[in-house]
Amino acid sequence: xxxxxxxxxxxxxxxxxxxxxxxxxxxxxxxxxxxxxxxxxxxxxxxxxxxxxxxxxxxxxxxxxxxxxxxxxxxxxxxxxxxxxxxxxxxxxxxxxxxxxxxxxxxxxxxxxxxxxxxxxxxxxxxxxxxxxxxxxxxxxxxxxxxxxxxxxxxxxxxxxxxxxxxxxxxxxxxxxxxxxxxxxxxxxxxxxxxxxxxxxxxxxxxxxxxxxxxxxxxxxxxxxxxxxxxxxxxxxxxxxxxxxxxxxxxxxxxxxxxxxxxxxxxxxxxxxxxxxxxxxxxxxxxxxxxxxxxxxxxxxxxxxxxxxxxxxxxxxxxxxxxxxxxxxxxxxxxxxxx
Ligand SMILES: NC(=O)c1ccc[n+]([C@@H]2O[C@H](COP(=O)([O-])OP(=O)(O)OC[C@H]3O[C@@H](n4cnc5c(N)ncnc54)[C@H](OP(=O)(O)O)[C@@H]3O)[C@@H](O)[C@H]2O)c1
Numbered sequence: 421x422x423x424x425x426x427x428x429x430x431x432x433x434x435x436x437x438x439x440x441x442x443x444x445x446x447x448x449x450x451x452x453x454x455x456x457x458x459x460x461x462x463x464x465x466x467x468x469x470x471x472x473x474x475x476x477x478x479x480x481x482x483x484x485x486x487x488x489x490x491x492x493x494x495x496x497x498x499x500x501x502x503x504x505x506x507x508x509x510x511x512x513x514x515x516x517x518x519x520x521x522x523x524x525x526x527x528x529x530x531x532x533x534x535x536x537x538x539x540x541x542x543x544x545x546x547x548x549x550x551x552x553x554x555x556x557x558x559x560x561x562x563x564x565x566x567x568x569x570x571x572x573x574x575x576x577x578x579x580x581x582x583x584x585x586x587x588x589x590x591x592x593x594x595x596x597x598x599x600x601x602x603x604x605x606x607x608x609x610x611x612x613x614x615x616x617x618x619x620x621x622x623x624x625x626x627x628x629x630x631x632x633x634x635x636x637x638x639x640x641x642x643x644x645x646x647x648x649x650x651x652x653x654x655x656x657x658x659x660x661x662x663x664x665x666x667x668x669x670x671x672x673x674x675x676x677x678x679x680x681x682x683x684x685x686x687x688x689x690x691x692x693x694x695x696x697x698x699x700x701x702x703x704x705x706x707x708x709x710x711x712x713x714x715x716x717x718x719x720x721x722x723x724x725x726x727x728x729x730x731x732x733x734x735x736x737x738x739x740x741x742x743x744x745x746x747x748x749x750x751x752x753x754x755x756x757x758x759x
Contacts, residue, residue, distance in 0.1 A: 444516025446476040448627035452658035458484035467494035496532030502539035529590035541605035555588035610664035615650035620741035639698035646705035653729035678728035
């Protein structure tokens with residue numbers, strides 16, 4: 421371990437002795453957060469609703485896991501399970517949340533977050549990081565196209581509700597809950613705000629955001645949406661969590677955006693990187709004006725020390741990983757016509 425990692429910057433405690441809990445440890449982002457913490461020498465406790473499920477087995481194979489990782493059963497809707505999971509922890513990184521528009525899952529995001537912050541405060545946790553989403557930031561049809569998207573921006577809640585983007589509603593409410601509860605309980609909190617997250621998966625199952633590229637590569641999507649979106653690499657998101665945790669002065673939101681692209685540009689990148697796949701070249705809104713990319717600022721995250729991975733590299737590695745894990749067929753140019 422490099423000497424710069426051997427001392428914690430928060431609390432003066434030896435970093436190797438610090439125990440940090442990651443909720444949703446087996447998910448796409450959670451797994452990379454666990455890996456990053458282990459690489460930096462922390463003792464890590466990961467929560468999962470079923471730690472024995474084979475879907476979490478990849479965690480135990482991570483470097484340092486045998487010596488410094490334990491998995492613990494916890495459901496964010498069960499305060500007592502969280503209180504037990506956080507016992508003895510210096511920090512809690514609250515990543516767990518369903519990636520879903522199902523109205524029945526909104527309480528998992530909101531009440532789950534309330535439980536996490538309170539269980540952390542009750543358990544004497546010294547610092548917390550909450551994973552929000554740019555779904556809580558960018559969804560505002562009335563924002564001027566010249567506005568620079570940054571940490572001051574919030575989505576329009578009513579617009580999200582009317583357009584059935586309940587995931588965005590849930591993340592907005594969960595972030596407000598995390599911030600208010602942490603302030604009320606005197607728990608220092610930083611908020612990491614990832615956008616569409618791509619890059620290689622550590623877990624076996626295909627997660628929601630990785631499936632976006634997979635659906636284009638498989639030809640499942642016959643046309644692409646006339647929309648603009650922001651992208652970031654999963655390893656950068658994980659590093660942002662750890663950097664925000666390690667900086668004692670880090671507070672408030674940290675927007676993690678590497679690039680903003682029209683879907684046509686994402687498609688062009690996929691077609692250039694993987695010409696052997698039947699990626700559609702048709703826009704669903706053919707003939708209509710194209711949605712305009714917006715400006716954004718990732719300055720706060722860069723000030724934490726974060727460097728962003730180029731999207732092309734991230735997408736390339738995501739696709740190779742999906743091939744290796746059997747989610748995408750490895751096809752040659754000649755085979756393409758048979759798909
Ligand atoms: N991926 C993206 O593009 C993206 C973008 C912005 C923000 N985010 C945020 O990043 C976080 C992780 O997303 P992800 O992409 O890693 O999703 P993921 O792979 O689907 O992981 C979600 C995690 O949430 C856990 N979870 C769900 N319901 C739970 C409950 N009731 N109690 C405890 N844990 C529960 C799951 O744990 P189990 O093993 O117990 O099922 C799983 O580990 C979420 O907060 C999401 O909103 C993701």
